[in-house]
Amino acid sequence: MTRTGRRPGGPDTRADVLAAARARFAHAGYDNATIRAIAADAGVDPALVHHYFGTKRDLFRAAVAFPVDADLVLEAVTGTEPREAAEALARVFFDVWENPQTRPQMLSVLRSAMTHDDAAGLLRSFVGRELLAPLADALGVDDPLRITLAASQMIGIAVLRYVVGVAPLASADVETIVERVAPVLEHHLLAP
């Protein structure tokens, strides 16, 4: 029993799908939520969800307004030397955080994850599966502790620079910070 055509596509349908996605991701978790179930919750055809939002990953990013595109991250580190890869990762991070359009979304995601266990779990599974695992593959890193330690350095900078606003990290030049943290990312990710 398909529901194709029962609901016309339009701004309300998009909003309905996003609301259904948010609810289902929060309730079932990222891994268990399916496009089919979300479509059913929203009363639309799964094909319409794919048409509007693409993959489950894209739908999640739209639902939680997570502005990091894993493909861009992977592109930045593919075929580079270790130090270059580390610098590229730091730059992608600052591109998202320094952009006035995406910074509020990052702040909101970070604050939610820090204060709501549901949001933390969701972000954990999403970021782990869709961002960190492919990144580990691309870099040839087989120890997952390396990836999370590298992530912890960048998250800590986000907390002190953008959330708590600790001087002089809050006002330091991005290139200066990239220079200081690239060796750290290289150490965490790739040092023997």
Add this chain to the structure above:
Amino acid sequence: MTRTGRRPGGPDTRADVLAAARARFAHAGYDNATIRAIAADAGVDPALVHHYFGTKRDLFRAAVAFPVDADLVLEAVTGTEPREAAEALARVFFDVWENPQTRPQMLSVLRSAMTHDDAAGLLRSFVGRELLAPLADALGVDDPLRITLAASQMIGIAVLRYVVGVAPLASADVETIVERVAPVLEHHLLAP
């Protein structure tokens, strides 16, 4: 016009002083709040506040339940080689976060700072003046960006290990993490 003896010392007085301290620190900021003003707010003599809580720093720590003793941190790094100092700092950090008595306090302080600008400002001025500045002195570090970058590495670990619970950082052995982050702290604080 002194208020000595107006209020007897007792559990209520301690609670009154802590409440007055929280309110005044939040309102006036750490630097501007004085023991005298806090005592007046609580309707007690300043000497009683000193007697119960010690210095302004001690009172702040009691008021916000901040379980890090700067003296212990400084002691840990005094007279050590750079790598030893870095390891000692990491260990002091984990001593506080791994202790089931102090972890809830650290979580609460961190969450408050991430979600309330007042709490962030207060913590910033307190930690900057009472912990990071003396630490920079003890290590002979004259670039404050170094101190905040080192702090960012440890804060990031706190966020991923204790708040968001990201595997395998959340379950990794403390000594393993100390080994991985000591070179990072050394790099941030002391590398040429």
